[in-house]
Amino acid sequence: xxxxxxxxxxxxxxxxxxxxxxxxxxxxxxxxxxxxxxxxxxxxxxxxxxxxxxxxxxxxxxxxxxxxxxxxxxxxxxxxxxxxxxxxxxxxxxxxxxxxxxxxxxxxxxxxxxxxxxxxxxxxxxxxxxxxxxxxxxxxxxxxxxxxxxxxxxxxxxxxxxxxxxxxxxxxxxxxxxxxxxxxxxxxxxxxxxxxxxxxxxxxxxxxxxxxxxxxxxxxxxxxxxxxxxxxxxxxxxxxxxxxxxxxxxxxxxxxxxxxxxxxxxxxxxxxxxxxxxxxxxxxxxxxxxxxxxxxxxxxxxxxxxxxxxxxx
Amino acid sequence: xxxxxxxxxxxxxxxxxxxxxxxxxxxxxxxxxxxxxxxxxxxxxxxxxxxxxxxxxxxxxxxxxxxxxxxxxxxxxxxxxxxxxxxxxxxxxxxxxxxxxxxxxxxxxxxxxxxxxxxxxxxxxxxxxxxxxxxxxxxxxxxxxxxxxxxxxxxxxxxxxxxxxxxxxxxxxxxxxxxxxxxxxxxxxxxxxxxxxxxxxxxxxxxxxxxxxxxxxxxxxxxxxxxxxxxxxxxxxxxxxxxxxxxxxxxxxxxxxxxxxxxxxxxxxxxxxxxxxxxxx
Numbered sequence: 313x314x315x316x317x318x319x320x321x322x323x324x325x326x327x328x329x330x331x332x333x334x335x336x337x338x339x340x341x342x343x344x345x346x347x348x349x350x351x352x353x354x355x356x357x358x359x360x361x362x363x364x365x366x367x368x369x370x371x372x373x374x375x376x377x378x379x380x381x382x383x384x385x386x387x388x389x390x391x392x393x394x395x396x397x398x399x400x401x402x403x404x405x406x407x408x409x410x411x412x413x414x415x416x417x418x419x420x421x422x423x424x425x426x427x428x429x430x431x432x433x434x435x436x437x438x439x440x441x442x443x444x445x446x447x448x449x450x451x452x453x454x455x456x457x458x459x460x461x462x463x464x465x466x467x468x469x470x471x472x473x474x475x476x477x478x479x480x481x482x483x484x485x486x487x488x489x490x491x492x493x494x495x496x497x498x499x500x501x502x503x504x505x506x507x508x509x510x511x512x513x514x515x516x517x518x519x520x521x522x523x524x525x526x527x528x529x530x531x532x533x534x535x536x537x538x539x540x541x542x543x544x545x546x547x548x549x550x551x552x553x554x555x556x557x558x559x560x561x562x563x564x565x566x567x568x569x570x571x572x573x574x575x576x577x578x579x580x581x582x583x584x585x586x587x588x589x590x591x592x593x594x595x596x597x598x599x600x601x602x603x604x605x606x607x608x609x610x611x612x613x614x615x616x617x618x619x620x621x622x623x624x625x
Numbered sequence: 626x627x628x629x630x631x632x633x634x635x636x637x638x639x640x641x642x643x644x645x646x647x648x649x650x651x652x653x654x655x656x657x658x659x660x661x662x663x664x665x666x667x668x669x670x671x672x673x674x675x676x677x678x679x680x681x682x683x684x685x686x687x688x689x690x691x692x693x694x695x696x697x698x699x700x701x702x703x704x705x706x707x708x709x710x711x712x713x714x715x716x717x718x719x720x721x722x723x724x725x726x727x728x729x730x731x732x733x734x735x736x737x738x739x740x741x742x743x744x745x746x747x748x749x750x751x752x753x754x755x756x757x758x759x760x761x762x763x764x765x766x767x768x769x770x771x772x773x774x775x776x777x778x779x780x781x782x783x784x785x786x787x788x789x790x791x792x793x794x795x796x797x798x799x800x801x802x803x804x805x806x807x808x809x810x811x812x813x814x815x816x817x818x819x820x821x822x823x824x825x826x827x828x829x830x831x832x833x834x835x836x837x838x839x840x841x842x843x844x845x846x847x848x849x850x851x852x853x854x855x856x857x858x859x860x861x862x863x864x865x866x867x868x869x870x871x872x873x874x875x876x877x878x879x880x881x882x883x884x885x886x887x888x889x890x891x892x893x894x895x896x897x898x899x900x901x902x903x904x905x906x
Binding site for chain 1: 640641643644646647648650651654655657658660661664672673674675677717718719721722724725726729731734737739741742743744746747748749750751752754755756757758759774775777778781782785810811814835838839841842845846856859860863870873874877880881884885888889892895896899900
């Protein structure tokens with residue numbers, strides 16, 4: 313194509329594209345940067361600002377005044393804050409290991425061909441894409457004392473009726489079980505993909521050398537899957553830190569504050585107690601926590617370089 | 626030969642056991658979803674009285690009621706409008722930004738790309754309170770514009786990272802040839818590049834739409850009567866004196882239809898879709 317053009321014209325095109333090259337990235341990036349500034353960066357800065365104020369939601373709820381770090385120190389002394397943090401961390405530390413275990417076991421078991429294997433592997437992912445509010449709603453229905461299917465089954469077996477969501481311990485267990493039900497297939501999805509990417513020759517070589525199932529698992533499969541396992545855990549932690557809608561629909565944080573996870577308590581502070589300053593301080597706290605995990609994930613994966621290596625290869 | 630047969634039978638038995646266990650687990654996993662769908666075809670009275678499921682209970686009554694329900698109709702309409710608007714804006718802006726990152730070398734490029742990735746992972750509660758105050762100040766609360774803008778906040782960074790692998794995989798030769806022919810960078814992007822990456826754009830659009838479709842917290846806090854989306858309307862069906870399970874489940878099933886169609890149609894892209902940038906390549 314270029315050979316048909318005179319040399320001067322070619323040169324001009326190159327000079328033009330050189331000039332454009334310096335300006336062009338910003339033309340392409342400007343809209344995204346503007347949007348991100350307006351709906352992400354500015355709100356964060358504003359949150360920081362609000363968190364240094366006693367800031368009532370409506371005028372009837374008090375006077376707006378500067379309190380410096382007052383909201384943060386007040387939070388540190390608020391037992392409800394510590395309760396929500398404890399519940400949040402408990403949620404993460406109980407649900408995610410179980411999800412990982414189930415997902416890993418399923419990935420190992422389903423990594424073979426049997427009748428219906430393909431169907432099982434694809435339908436298993438449906439809960440992951442089930443709307444969170446529908447998940448909360450359905451679990452709330454299943455655990456209803458009078459007409460819920462779980463109690464109907466228990467009654468038939470002769471067990472007493474239990475108000476699952478009316479009891480602090482069982483309600484907390486229920487929101488965790490709900491999360492495990494919905495998200496272990498997510499672990500399965502990532503681990504299965506990584507498992508099928510392991511070269512078959514490696515496994516065969518190990519078999520020829522006489523390695524049994526457990527030895528292969530310990531010295532081959534797990535080390536090879538480790539990067540994926542870590543990534544999956546980090547993704548789940550980041551996701552679990554912001555759990556809100558399914559729990560809101562299921563229990564609204566109750567009974568009492570037995571399932572008042574971090575986001576639910578923040579929402580309660582802002583729109584229930586009308587203490588927007590306190591809520592903003594909580595928002596900043598969670599933000600910092602999330603950024604730490606997100607940066608760990610980003611640093612670990614450095615996806616941009618990997619993408620380019622792939623494209624160059 | 627005997628040993629071979631023995632090994633073969635063992636393998637068949639093992640596979641059958643695994644198949645049975647797998648289908649049992651699948652049944653447990655799908656049970657709560659099935660309950661939602663089935664309850665949508667039952668009357669509230671049959672559900673609330675704890676009657677066991679019978680075929681003769683099945684009816685479209687709850688669908689009729691919920692489709693006549695003004696609140697749910699408005700929510701559905703808003704969900705579709707907000708979903709389409711925020712998807713269109715995010716895919717347009719996100720594709721441009723993704724191209725900028727994929728094709729140019731400039732100072733701060735890595736930092737910018739990674740901060741988009743971090744922005745995608747921020748908890749909504751950390752943003753929604755100041756969005757509420759900001760939107761209240763400028764009259765955007767409970768408006769389609771406001772909730773669309775809020776949905777754009779997670780969809781733009783999401784689309785940028787979902788598209789990056791599609792974009793970096795395109796051979797630069799096409800664009801270079803067009804540039805030598807005197808085409809501008811913008812011309813190259815719109816006329817040459819976008820048609821090549823069209824499949825990626827479709828994937829990004831579908832997942833961005835689903836993000837918006839499933840979103841609950843922003844809609845709960847930033848909208849009221851006028852701009853509420855369908856998930857808020859469904860939650861409302863369960864908030865009154867009587868729990869209208871039948872209607873809520875019928876409404877939920879309606880919302881579920883596009884989700885599951887897209888999920889099953891996009892099998893190949895599910896991992897990319899759900900992790901967008903969080904997983905290598």
